[in-house]
Amino acid sequence: MSGSQPGLGAAHASSRSAILDLIRAAGTISRVELTRATGLTAATISTVVRRLIDDGLVLEVGRAESTGGKPRMLLQLDPSARYAIGVHLDHAGITYVIANLGGAIVARWRRPGAGSDDPATVVARIAAEIRTTITRVGVDPARILGLGVVSPGPISSSTGMTLTPPVMQRWAEFPLGAALEDAVGLSVLLDNDATAAAIGEYWSGGIATGSAFAALYMGTGIGAGIIVDGTVYRGSSSNAGEIGHICVDLDGPVCWCGNLGCVEVLAGPAAVVAAARDAGLELAGRNVAENFGALARAASRGEALPLQLLERSSRYLGVAAQTLANVLDLELVILTGPAFALAGSLYLPEIERRLGQSFFARGSHPVRVTISSNAPEAAAVGAAALVLQSELAPRQAGVRMPLELPLEVTAG
Amino acid sequence: MSGSQPGLGAAHASSRSAILDLIRAAGTISRVELTRATGLTAATISTVVRRLIDDGLVLEVGRAESTGGKPRMLLQLDPSARYAIGVHLDHAGITYVIANLGGAIVARWRRPGAGSDDPATVVARIAAEIRTTITRVGVDPARILGLGVVSPGPISSSTGMTLTPPVMQRWAEFPLGAALEDAVGLSVLLDNDATAAAIGEYWSGGIATGSAFAALYMGTGIGAGIIVDGTVYRGSSSNAGEIGHICVDLDGPVCWCGNLGCVEVLAGPAAVVAAARDAGLELAGRNVAENFGALARAASRGEALPLQLLERSSRYLGVAAQTLANVLDLELVILTGPAFALAGSLYLPEIERRLGQSFFARGSHPVRVTISSNAPEAAAVGAAALVLQSELAPRQAGVRMPLELPLEVTAG
Numbered sequence: 001m002s003g004s005q006p007g008l009g010a011a012h013a014s015s016r017s018a019i020l021d022l023i024r025a026a027g028t029i030s031r032v033e034l035t036r037a038t039g040l041t042a043a044t045i046s047t048v049v050r051r052l053i054d055d056g057l058v059l060e061v062g063r064a065e066s067t068g069g070k071p072r073m074l075l076q077l078d079p080s081a082r083y084a085i086g087v088h089l090d091h092a093g094i095t096y097v098i099a100n101l102g103g104a105i106v107a108r109w110r111r112p113g114a115g116s117d118d119p120a121t122v123v124a125r126i127a128a129e130i131r132t133t134i135t136r137v138g139v140d141p142a143r144i145l146g147l148g149v150v151s152p153g154p155i156s157s158s159t160g161m162t163l164t165p166p167v168m169q170r171w172a173e174f175p176l177g178a179a180l181e182d183a184v185g186l187s188v189l190l191d192n193d194a195t196a197a198a199i200g201e202y203w204s205g206g207i208a209t210g211s212a213f214a215a216l217y218m219g220t221g222i223g224a225g226i227i228v229d230g231t232v233y234r235g236s237s238s239n240a241g242e243i244g245h246i247c248v249d250l251d252g253p254v255c256w257c258g259n260l261g262c263v264e265v266l267a268g269p270a271a272v273v274a275a276a277r278d279a280g281l282e283l284a285g286r287n288v289a290e291n292f293g294a295l296a297r298a299a300s301r302g303e304a305l306p307l308q309l310l311e312r313s314s315r316y317l318g319v320a321a322q323t324l325a326n327v328l329d330l331e332l333v334i335l336t337g338p339a340f341a342l343a344g345s346l347y348l349p350e351i352e353r354r355l356g357q358s359f360f361a362r363g364s365h366p367v368r369v370t371i372s373s374n375a376p377e378a379a380a381v382g383a384a385a386l387v388l389q390s391e392l393a394p395r396q397a398g399v400r401m402p403l404e405l406p407l408e409v410t411a412g
Numbered sequence: 413m414s415g416s417q418p419g420l421g422a423a424h425a426s427s428r429s430a431i432l433d434l435i436r437a438a439g440t441i442s443r444v445e446l447t448r449a450t451g452l453t454a455a456t457i458s459t460v461v462r463r464l465i466d467d468g469l470v471l472e473v474g475r476a477e478s479t480g481g482k483p484r485m486l487l488q489l490d491p492s493a494r495y496a497i498g499v500h501l502d503h504a505g506i507t508y509v510i511a512n513l514g515g516a517i518v519a520r521w522r523r524p525g526a527g528s529d530d531p532a533t534v535v536a537r538i539a540a541e542i543r544t545t546i547t548r549v550g551v552d553p554a555r556i557l558g559l560g561v562v563s564p565g566p567i568s569s570s571t572g573m574t575l576t577p578p579v580m581q582r583w584a585e586f587p588l589g590a591a592l593e594d595a596v597g598l599s600v601l602l603d604n605d606a607t608a609a610a611i612g613e614y615w616s617g618g619i620a621t622g623s624a625f626a627a628l629y630m631g632t633g634i635g636a637g638i639i640v641d642g643t644v645y646r647g648s649s650s651n652a653g654e655i656g657h658i659c660v661d662l663d664g665p666v667c668w669c670g671n672l673g674c675v676e677v678l679a680g681p682a683a684v685v686a687a688a689r690d691a692g693l694e695l696a697g698r699n700v701a702e703n704f705g706a707l708a709r710a711a712s713r714g715e716a717l718p719l720q721l722l723e724r725s726s727r728y729l730g731v732a733a734q735t736l737a738n739v740l741d742l743e744l745v746i747l748t749g750p751a752f753a754l755a756g757s758l759y760l761p762e763i764e765r766r767l768g769q770s771f772f773a774r775g776s777h778p779v780r781v782t783i784s785s786n787a788p789e790a791a792a793v794g795a796a797a798l799v800l801q802s803e804l805a806p807r808q809a810g811v812r813m814p815l816e817l818p819l820e821v822t823a824g
Contacts, residue, residue: 212648233640233740234741235624235640235740235742236624236742236777237773237776237777238741239772239773240740240741241741242738242739242741242773243738245738246734246735246738247731247735247770248660248661249661250728259769259770315662319658323658323739324739326654326658327636327652327653327654327735327739328645328647328652328739329650329651329652329653330647330648331648357670357671358670358671360654360657360669361654364649364651
């Protein structure tokens with residue numbers, strides 16, 4: 001039968017994930033209610049639920065009170081049935097999270113970044129980290145669905161990063177996905193860190209379902225993740241949102257990407273740190289992130305030069321936010337990523353001011369700006385969410401987010 | 413029954429438009445084939461088709477050759493069953509098209525623009541134009557579905573234009589939709605001209621189904637319409653694509669929108685004309701469009717100053733195209749609208765050069781740039797397409813385009 005009807009397997013997988021997602025969203029639900037909610041036949045529901053129970057994803061948790069007739073058996077997702085690991089790989093740091101099928105984060109940790117190490121060495125380090133932590137947390141490796149790995153820059157599904165910031169040049173054309181699959185023994189899903197940060201913000205809750213929002217991300221670089229009506233906007237090659245490399249000064253300085261006057265070369269953390277050094281400030285940090293953090297603290301204390309440098313950077317980030325809002329007609333911009341974790345409150349007033357005065361459709365609606373409460377690890381959370389989604393809604397993996405799955409942040 | 417099941421009416425409307433769209437796409441098709449293609453019951457197909465025939469939208473056009481059993485009656489759309497009128501209202505000109513249900517343009521004409529006339533006067537003029545032409549072309553007024561009206565600037569569904577370029581200031585807050593409905597006696601659908609131009613380009617054919625593309629529109633102002641996977645990207649209030657009012661020079665000149673250094677104030681047709689006058693050129697046109705046309709012709713002949721002014725403008729339009737491509741990860745940019753109709757070939761090389769060198773994900777794929785073959789009237793065609801869509805797929809009106817309906821341009 002299945003030989004002559006090749007569509008059946010896909011249809012079954014789709015029903016399975018739809019039913020699993022309904023059970024998750026409902027908390028507890030009966031087979032009869034699932035039949036009603038899906039429009040599938042009772043026989044199909046029965047078969048699919050049987051398999052979900054056999055696979056350990058769903059539990060029978062007692063009977064509902066009878067409304068006449070036989071009381072109905074209630075079904076519930078087993079949140080510890082499956083896990084996903086999210087890894088945010090960046091020059092300055094590597095952030096890890098483990099999330100369960102119910103959306104709770106069961107572990108989170110951070111280690112030194114890729115630095116100038118050989119990619120193969122870093123991959124071995126990541127594999128060892130993951131093995132150690134899985135054992136420590138006590139998660140059954142057989143229950144881990146896979147690894148979501150997110151990193152800066154344009155990505156290609158075949159090789160990973162195709163164009164990297166100078167500090168991560170050694171990663172260009174490195175087969176990151178294949179190398180990690182070999183080293184960790186799990187399937188790997190690659191994505192852009194700014195896109196993942198937007199997904200992480202969405203999962204962390206508090207964003208209205210119908211909204212158009214962007215996560216304006218600042219880490220080593222500047223980018224944006226875009227979610228509209230609960231769907232990630234990816235563009236034609238998953239490289240949408242590259243707001244760090246729009247031109248805001250035709251005669252500006254040369255950026256590592258090869259162009260003049262990009263937002264990133266004028267206003268990114270590396271530019272702020274370089275300008276501080278040029279002005280004679282001594283900075284003792286080991287990398288841009290540490291020095292940028294020191295400048296942000298000095299500016300917060302009111303020191304004139306750091307304040308002036310961050311205000312200059314804010315003006316350009318305001319233009320970036322305005323550009324995103326004008327092109328995408330946004331309702332909300334969330335400032336996220338490690339650099340906004342350090343300095344978001346210094347950037348917020350200028351970005352708010354700019355959107356208030358310069359968003360083109362301001363006569364129709366305002367654009368809200370908020371600082372993420374989860375800025376340092378939003379990208380890693382989004383990476384794990386992408387993997388969980390591949391189980392909950394495989395045909396839409398990496399595209400459509402579930403609408404009722406705020407992550408419960410349970411472990412520090 | 414329908415009282416207790418409020419969804420039925422909508423479901424019926426949705427089946428009706430889905431079946432109508434299938435008949436249109438197929439050319440000719442039988443009821444049995446419709447049953448197979450939709451998954452609806454034979455009884456539902458029979459009922460809906462009966463009503464489409466009664467309404468004159470679908471014709472029975474003979475029997476298919478028998479493959480055993482009773483020969484099947486073939487159904488076909490009657491292209492002259494319904495018509496839509498598209499109007500592109502701009503300062504410099506008003507463009508009209510009449511399209512039939514099959515997608516053919518049966519009339520197109522152009523009249524002087526809104527100029528500085530009172531909006532009520534212009535609305536009366538549009539109504540008279542439409543009445544006269546309907547009579548001349550011989551279209552049955554009862555078969556006209558409605559009027560699509562597109563214009564520059566942010567739109568609001570209640571009042572029309574909420575923020576207008578200075579030359580159209582009198583239209584701000586004018587109740588355009590209601591006034592036209594009263595004057596013409598047809599339902600009116602309002603939209604942004606750049607968005608409509610993208611829809612017009614899509615309908616005019618030649619754009620791959622899965623592509624992410626933007627119509628970079630230059631008329632009185634500069635904007636963009638965005639279509640991704642056959643779906644118009646509208647953002648949160650139908651004001652997406654406002655690329656004319658992104659900032660490309662923080663200390664640039666003041667734009668009418670209230671900001672500094674917008675692409676439009678630096679590089680739009682009005683800026684080019686003003687710069688030519690400042691440099692001592694005498695221009696005899698009655699408006700910006702005519703003078704911009706004269707400068708484009710002079711530049712094409714190789715005159716130094718006009719060439720230099722248009723090259724300067726091209727650099728900024730190149731930045732606008734790059735910004736759209738970086739934010740949206742585009743595969744294609746189409747130059748359209750009246751100003752690109754006059755000067756597209758002067759802009760094309762610089763825009764191509766910029767995207768080739770500066771599109772951030774150029775390592776993953778190139779961004780093609782083309783000049784529209786339909787630049788002067790793409791927005792009016794798109795306006796008519798929006799209205800036809802409301803009949804062919806009412807639940808997705810103005811959002812999802814049919815994928816197999818290239819307009820056959822039949823009349824000049």
